[in-house]
Amino acid sequence: MTELDPAPEYHGQVLDAELNLLDRQVLDVDEVPVTVVDDLELSDVPWGEPIPPGTPAPVITALLSGPVLGTRIFGGRPPASRLHRIAWRHVADVGIVVRLGIRGGELDVTWVERWVRDHIIAHIPGGRHDPE
Amino acid sequence: MKRLLGVALGILTAIGGFVDIGDLVTNAVVGSRFGLSLVWVVVVGVIGICLFAQMSGRVAAVSGRATFEIIRERLGPRAGLANLAASFLINLLTLTAEVGGVALALQLASSVEPTLWVPVAAFAVWLVIWRVKFSVMENVTGLLGLTLIVFAVAVFLLHPDWAELAGQAMAPSVPAGETGGAYWYYAVALFGAAMTPYEVFFFSSGAVEEKWTRKDISQSRLNVVIGFPLGGILSISIAACAAIVLMPRGIEVTTLSQVVQPVVEAGGKLALAFVLVGVVAATFGAALETTLSSGYTLAQFFGWSWGKFRRPAQAARFHIAMIVCLLIGLGILATGVDPILVTEYSVVFSAVALPLTYIPILIVANDKQYMGRDVNGRLTNAFGMIYLVIIVVAAVAAIPLMIVTGAGA
Numbered sequence: 221m222t223e224l225d226p227a228p229e230y231h232g233q234v235l236d237a238e239l240n241l242l243d244r245q246v247l248d249v250d251e252v253p254v255t256v257v258d259d260l261e262l263s264d265v266p267w268g269e270p271i272p273p274g275t276p277a278p279v280i281t282a283l284l285s286g287p288v289l290g291t292r293i294f295g296g297r298p299p300a301s302r303l304h305r306i307a308w309r310h311v312a313d314v315g316i317v318v319r320l321g322i323r324g325g326e327l328d329v330t331w332v333e334r335w336v337r338d339h340i341i342a343h344i345p346g347g348r349h350d351p352e
Numbered sequence: 353m354k355r356l357l358g359v360a361l362g363i364l365t366a367i368g369g370f371v372d373i374g375d376l377v378t379n380a381v382v383g384s385r386f387g388l389s390l391v392w393v394v395v396v397g398v399i400g401i402c403l404f405a406q407m408s409g410r411v412a413a414v415s416g417r418a419t420f421e422i423i424r425e426r427l428g429p430r431a432g433l434a435n436l437a438a439s440f441l442i443n444l445l446t447l448t449a450e451v452g453g454v455a456l457a458l459q460l461a462s463s464v465e466p467t468l469w470v471p472v473a474a475f476a477v478w479l480v481i482w483r484v485k486f487s488v489m490e491n492v493t494g495l496l497g498l499t500l501i502v503f504a505v506a507v508f509l510l511h512p513d514w515a516e517l518a519g520q521a522m523a524p525s526v527p528a529g530e531t532g533g534a535y536w537y538y539a540v541a542l543f544g545a546a547m548t549p550y551e552v553f554f555f556s557s558g559a560v561e562e563k564w565t566r567k568d569i570s571q572s573r574l575n576v577v578i579g580f581p582l583g584g585i586l587s588i589s590i591a592a593c594a595a596i597v598l599m600p601r602g603i604e605v606t607t608l609s610q611v612v613q614p615v616v617e618a619g620g621k622l623a624l625a626f627v628l629v630g631v632v633a634a635t636f637g638a639a640l641e642t643t644l645s646s647g648y649t650l651a652q653f654f655g656w657s658w659g660k661f662r663r664p665a666q667a668a669r670f671h672i673a674m675i676v677c678l679l680i681g682l683g684i685l686a687t688g689v690d691p692i693l694v695t696e697y698s699v700v701f702s703a704v705a706l707p708l709t710y711i712p713i714l715i716v717a718n719d720k721q722y723m724g725r726d727v728n729g730r731l732t733n734a735f736g737m738i739y740l741v742i743i744v745v746a747a748v749a750a751i752p753l754m755i756v757t758g759a760g761a
Contacts, residue, residue: 243424243428243429243432244425245655252657252666254657293430315721316417332669333657336668336669337666344482346482346664347671349483351484351485351661
């Protein structure tokens, strides 16, 4: 095992994935809660083979949610087709919450919310009105 | 003037909102068996809930984050899930007990079977959550719950031997005929009843619901440090009433009618009317709080859209979760289980879950990224640490004491 090179210097905000991203609340552009960051997807790193020097570092490609929470807690890994992704390019800001630059309503991660709304809640009288 | 009114209203609702079926029953049971010798626990519990409710409210006001979001973020998914499972189950038990309590109180008022009142009560709880604005809900139940002050009035009307009561309270000892184990078991139960985790879930989420900001902190602090202690005095009055009337006769409290019996003896029918309104309002208010808390905890752990300030269609999973919880509560009550018994267990289990809830609050209240200049002061942290020790001791002791004493028998 050779020593790793010191991390290159950045001039932007430095984020610790574990501390600043995982398990943070995700809000959409209208401040509506979307999900919590259940896990992160990184760009492919070859697994089990030596990495030639000079290979670019992996980058975060997406925030993950859904069944991945179960496997993060209990171990294992869900099939890639069952991951609900929010592409990293939609992330607008990372603070005490992760803010997206788009609306959450159209994202895959909110399909349960939409299903419950359209099939149950909207059918109960008063479900679409403000409380009085 | 408006601000003053706001403070007054906040304090009044805190008094009325502090007492729930857990406090009513546990204090009456303790009063009838141990006199006022456990009053010190109520005092310790009230200071503790003031400390942590205020802290969680401040975190919510400054950062906009409610307590369970913080729990998941700080404890990680595993410990967060463990806490969610524990808090959620206890909350469900408490919710069941509160709905049962509403039904029992309505039975006292109407002599109609509680099993018939249970569905009515649960439906009313749902309707309020579905349609009524947060501030209206909180103020109405809190103000009506104030009629429980009749317990304090009853203490005076009963002309007790003040010296003896003061003696029990000031120099606590285990009364003859009771074991030390039972004494400490009920100490843990009273502590759990005063510091029930749903109170901070509700308080912090309520702060988000009402869109508190930094400038609301001082008002919320005032509400907490005046309202909760006055609520604590109500709790002690309930215990005192039981100690004066029930203890000398050797009556052990097992029903709600025994809880209110001293008030009736002191003030007759008028007092009974007041106490019934108070018990219905307090348990109904607590049923609302626990139902909402079950929605809050789930939604905040999983990051769903939540809040009564949104239309139900904009917080669909939050609302469906609460409906399911109410139905489960109904199912439990339909088995004919005694709500009083459910209450007694729920307060003890509350004590077990306390550390997992209060430790993350203390950590985040010290986090500059969240709190900026409003982090905890040294004094608050010192008290926070002392309370963590007490909370951990109570949590560790709760289950062994329950087994050893046969649940306080």
